[in-house]
Amino acid sequence: xxxxxxxxxxxxxxxxxxxxxxxxxxxxxxxxxxxxxxxxxxxxxxxxxxxxxxxxxxxxxxxxxxxxxxxxxxxxxxxxxxxxxxxxxxxxxxxxxxxxxxxxxxxxxxxxxxxxxxxxxxxxxxxxxxxxxxxxxxxxxxxxxxxxxxxxxxxxxxxxxxxxxxxxxxxxxxxxxxxxxxxxxxxxxxxxxxxxxxxxxxxxxxxxxxxxxxxxxxxxxxxxxxxxxxxxxxxxxxxxxxxxxxxxxxxxxxxxxxxxxxxxxxxxxxxxxxxxxxxxxxxxxxxxxxxxxxxxxxxxxxxxxxxxxxxxxxxxxxxxxxxxxxxxxxxxxxxxxxxxxxxxxxx
Numbered sequence: 001x002x003x004x005x006x007x008x009x010x011x012x013x014x015x016x017x018x019x020x021x022x023x024x025x026x027x028x029x030x031x032x033x034x035x036x037x038x039x040x041x042x043x044x045x046x047x048x049x050x051x052x053x054x055x056x057x058x059x060x061x062x063x064x065x066x067x068x069x070x071x072x073x074x075x076x077x078x079x080x081x082x083x084x085x086x087x088x089x090x091x092x093x094x095x096x097x098x099x100x101x102x103x104x105x106x107x108x109x110x111x112x113x114x115x116x117x118x119x120x121x122x123x124x125x126x127x128x129x130x131x132x133x134x135x136x137x138x139x140x141x142x143x144x145x146x147x148x149x150x151x152x153x154x155x156x157x158x159x160x161x162x163x164x165x166x167x168x169x170x171x172x173x174x175x176x177x178x179x180x181x182x183x184x185x186x187x188x189x190x191x192x193x194x195x196x197x198x199x200x201x202x203x204x205x206x207x208x209x210x211x212x213x214x215x216x217x218x219x220x221x222x223x224x225x226x227x228x229x230x231x232x233x234x235x236x237x238x239x240x241x242x243x244x245x246x247x248x249x250x251x252x253x254x255x256x257x258x259x260x261x262x263x264x265x266x267x268x269x270x271x272x273x274x275x276x277x278x279x280x281x282x283x284x285x286x287x288x289x290x291x292x293x294x295x296x297x298x299x300x301x302x303x304x305x306x307x308x309x310x311x312x313x314x315x316x317x318x319x320x321x322x323x324x325x326x327x328x329x330x331x332x333x334x335x336x337x338x339x340x341x342x343x344x345x346x347x
Contacts, residue, residue: 001023001024001025001129001132001133001162002021002022002023002129002133003020003021003022003023003127003128003129003133003134003135004020004021004023005018005019005020005127006018006019006020006021008033008061008062009061009062011035011121013121015121017033017034017035017061017121018033018034018124019031019032019033019040019061020032020033020034020124020127020135020158022133022134022135022158022159022160022166023133023160024132024133024160024161024162024164025162026045026162026164027045028043028044028045028160028164028345029041029042029043029160030042030043030158030160030166031043032135032137032158033061033064034121034122034123034124034137035061035064035065035121035122036064036077036078036079036117036118036119036120036122037078037079037117037118037122037137037139037156037184038057038064038076038077038078038079038118039055039057039077039158039166039184039186040055040057040058040061040077041053041055041057041299042054042055042166042186042343044164044274044345044347046272046274046347047347050192051192052190052191052192052272052274053192053193053299054188054189054190054192054193054274054276054345055077055186055187055188055189055193055309056076056077056186056187056188056189056193056293056298056299056304056308056309057076057077057298057299058076058298058299059298059299059300064076068294068296069294069296071294072292072294073294074187074290074292074293074294075111075118075185076185076186076187077184077185077186077187078117078118078184078185079117079118079122079156079182079184079185080111080112080116080117080118080182080183080184080185080313080315081112081116081117081141081154081180081181081182081183082112082116082117082141082145082146082148082152082178082179082180082181082182083109083111083112083148083179083180083181083321083329084111084112084181084182084183084286084313084315084316084318085110085111085181085183085218085251085286085313085315085318085319086105086108086109086110086215086216086217086218086318086319087101087108087109087179087217087319087321087322088108088213088217088319088322089107089108089322090102090103090107090108090109090147091322092179092321092322094149094177094178094179094321094330095177099147099148099149100147101113101146101147101148102114102146102147105215106215107215108215108217109146109147111185112146113146113147114146115145115146116146117139117141117154117182118185120139120141122137122138122139122156123137123138123139124136124137124138125137125138125155126157131161132159132160132161132162133159133160134157134158134159134160135157135158136155136156136157136158137155137156137157137158138153138154138155138156139154140152140153140154141153141154143175143176148178148179149176149177149178150174150175150176150177150178151174151175151176152172152173152174152178152180152331153172153173153174154170154171154172154182155170155171155172156168156169156170157169157171163344164344164345165342165343165344165345166342166343167340167341167342167343168184168340168341169338169339169340170182170337170338170339170340171336171337171338172331172336172337173331173333173334173335173336173337174331174332174333174335175333176333177330177331177332177333178330178331179320179321179329179330179331180329180330180331180337181315181316181317181318181320181329182315182337182339183282183286183313183314183315184313184314184341185311185313186311186343187290187293187308187309187310187311188267188276188309188310188311188312189308189309189310190267190268190269190272190274190276191269191271191272193298193299193300193302193308193309194302195308196239196307196308197238197289197290197307197308197309197310198237198238198239198242198307199237199238199239199269199270199271200237200238200267200268200269200310201235201236201237201238201267201268201269201270202232202235202236202238202241202265202266202267202287202310202312203232203233203234203235203236203265203266203267204232204233204252204254204264204265204285204287205233205254205255205262205263205264205265206225206232206233206252206253206254206255206264206285207224207225207226207233207253207255208222208223208224208225208252208253209222209223209225209228209230209250209251209252209253210222210223210250210251210252210253210318211223212250212251216249217318217319218251218317218318218319218323219323220319220323220325220326222253225252229241229244229245230245230250230252232252232287235266235268238289238307238310242289242307246291247289247291248287248288248289248310249286249287249288249289249291250286250287251284251285251286251318252284252285252286252287253283253284254280254282254283254284254285255283256280256281256282256283257283259281259338260281261279261280261281261340261342262279262280262281263277263278263279264278264279264280264282264285264314265277265278265285265287265312266278267310267312273347274345274346274347275345275346275347276343276344276345276346277342277343277344277345277346278312278314278341278342278343278344279341279342279344280314280339280340280341280342281338281339281340281341282314282315282316282339282341283316283317283327284314284315284316284317284318285312285313285314286311286312286313286314286315286318287310287311287312287313288310288311288313289307289310290306290307290308290309290310290311291306291307292306293305293306293307293308293309314339314341315339316329317329
């Protein structure tokens, strides 16, 4: 088991950008960069010896900052914060004070604003191989960043164990009350990142989903999946589902209320007999089928575009800062924000 570090380049702000590769004893590896705390590769060794890299991304680190990529930015594999999903009208009220946030999705704020945690250079705070290969990154989000109050100290730890499980674990604390809702945004394609995902099958362990307005913002209403196109409690191909609804871009309520790690979703690709399981402490699973993925050249010269990969994002209730009956998403001084999500591969 090893954790390797490779220098890539120096960012315009003077920060060094690195790749950290975690390898277990079975040949599985995952590569993470401190630019956006991004997972750039997740390599599975198949039974025939082939390498199957199941996340979208780029061969060169510089491509994550290219104009072609940023023009239609899809958040490939990065950390998302301070607040995942959409905040209605990019505003909220906290302790009697109204806060105006930056708007980066029409009139809303999406995934933390114009320069969220995905655009930041994170500092290395630790790496090693005990009890398994890991790397820890840290980012201090200053008071007022993208409109959010208070300084927020965020740590993320990536681990890869010998069972082939890649996990990320967040901790955060603050000096002023502030909304916090973190996630990670890998795009999966279990066919070595090639082709469309229509034949991938998805199963989500949720009996309810969130109503959204015309701008895809959660309204506060929760709807049963029974009899709907969003009933994914049994495996269904993404293509079959999208023939009914055009795309998936919905948040599902998993029922995980005790903060223990639970299985909330699975995806499989029958031609190569690989299954991806999502285990998490979080109550929400957002399924996005990648309709708006831009046409860009990705790894190994592969051309990505709409439906090249899908996301299974774990987080807390979307737009909760504006919906009083949703669970509180405000982190206060003295409290610790925590979440852990595990990507488990079954072959």
